[in-house]
Amino acid sequence: MSNEAILRIKDLKYTYSGGDHQALKGISLDVMPGERICIVGNNGAGKSTFFLNVNGVLHPDSGEIYFKGQKVEDNRASLNELRRGVGIVFQDADNQIIASTVMGEVSFGPINLGLDDDEVEKRVDEALTEMNLSEFKHRAPHYCSGGEKKRITIADIIAMHSEVIIFDEPTAALDPLNAKMLEEALTKLADQHKTLLISTHDMDFAYRWAQKLVVFSDGQIIATGTPVEVLTNEAVCEQANLRKPMLMRVYEDMVKHGIAPDDKAYPQDVAAFDHWLESIKAS
Amino acid sequence: MHYQYHVIYLLWLLPPLAVLIAGGIRKAWIHRHEEHHHHGFGHKHGEGTLSIDMYAYHSKIGSWNPKLKIGYGLLLLLICLISNDPYVSFGIIFYTFFVTVCLGELDADHYIGLLGIPLAFMIAGSIFILFNFSHTPFSNALVNIPTHWGYVIITPQTAKATVNLWCKAFGAISAMYMMSLSTMSNEIFGVLRDAHCPKLIIELMNMMxxxxxxxxxxxxxxxxxxxxxxxxxxxxxxxYSFGSTASNLFLVSMKRGTQFYDAMEARCYNGDLRFFEEKKPVTKQQLFWVIVPTAYFVLVWVMTFQGVNINV
Known part of the structure; x- marks a missing residue:
């Protein structure tokens, strides 16, 4: 892992045309290669707008974006380079899927990159295998289930070999089984050193999964840090209306009532919590 | 006019009809154990609306080479229009029915329902060809209907012209249905692209x-x-509800359209909507179903040729 940020955003401002409300009021963020970042915040805090700016679909009023050290200019070649490197999995799969077969859908990105047919086919097969969709290859995506559609939209981006993948509320509208499969897929992507940016309202997920938590509130970033750092900051939680993850509350309550020592362990998933309980019982 | 020829000419329709019936019996035999049920697509209320694409998606001849299918649909259309021969038209109607329903395994009820859609247009269009209006009755007319203002007359010529028109139109529609009910839209666009149709037109078609x-x-x-x-x-x-829905429709659709466009742009869309398509090779079986009937229709055309009819 190098020390140079793969994505550096400097003082990004954006106003939707026809409105005077500034949706982004100066966002600065450094994203390191291979980082797992969760972005949290209210509806309307500017998360989706931020994503569309970072991907080059929306053009910021002011501010700069550097992708792999290169400043992104407002021209097609530069924007296409950014869009190739930064992929977005949209919140509503129905608004992303455009082709009438799964294979056609996943091929859309690679074809736009100007790759030859053999390479496109290779990447499509690869992405479908990765998302366990090989048997769906010739199906019509509009008639797949919600979870399958989500996986199709992820395969869309995997096939483009994007280094940074953005997920806009991926767990919304998924049942628990599909949410679990999604989490496994995300972990798999993280293991391949993809940089992942995920917006979510699921604090338990953010707490156990993210390396870094970024809190959006009213078009600004009000906190960045590890989940424990951010969530122990009461002022931030209050301003962004964050609900603390269940495990964190249980841990804090146990410490408060003197059942456990205040060792700042903050176990982040059930297995770690179990392990931690064993260790305090032993001591 | 030698009517006895027409009776003999009718025999030309037997082979396509026999193929259709045989196909129908075979289909019924294969599916004899399945309970008859209507599939979830079609024009039911409260359901998805991708029905035409859905028919093509479920078609058993969807795996045929799209160029072959589209070319064949156009060829039958042209034969139907140029020959201007009701026997050829009826042959094509029977044969495309066979292809779509027996080979493609589309529900016969659905197919007949779809064929009914253009019926209203054809009735409206043919009224003025079939009927003549006059103050005095015609001696050679088939029917003279007296009305308060004059006579409504059907002559053998207008009757023939109407029958010809209906046969031609239904033959042409059947040929186009055979194509569109078995070929996904993206394949049609792909074939148009290969045919060097202007990119802008294809893009517009696709977007619309x-x-x-x-x-x-x-x-x-x-x-x-x-x-x-x-x-x-x-x-x-x-x-009231319909009005509110309609007034919202454009706004909401625009918004969704924009979201689609954003999602496309995010994947480097640059004005050329292309998808990877499965390669569907032409097989001997497909060629058989194309060449043999075409040869037969041309034969029928030659055998029942009655001189150039410039009336219709």
């Missing part, structure tokens, strides 16, 4: 095609939601 579905889908969603809130219980309320 997508947007129609977005509109229909949006309308469905809003209608369902209005219906679930008792918006259609009385006529007055239904009018």
């Amino acid at each position: 095609y997508r947007f129609i579905f977005i509109l229909m889908d949006t309308q469905h969603r809003m209608k369902n939601s209005a219906e679930s809130r008792l918006g259609y219980t009385t006529f007055k309320r239904a009018i």
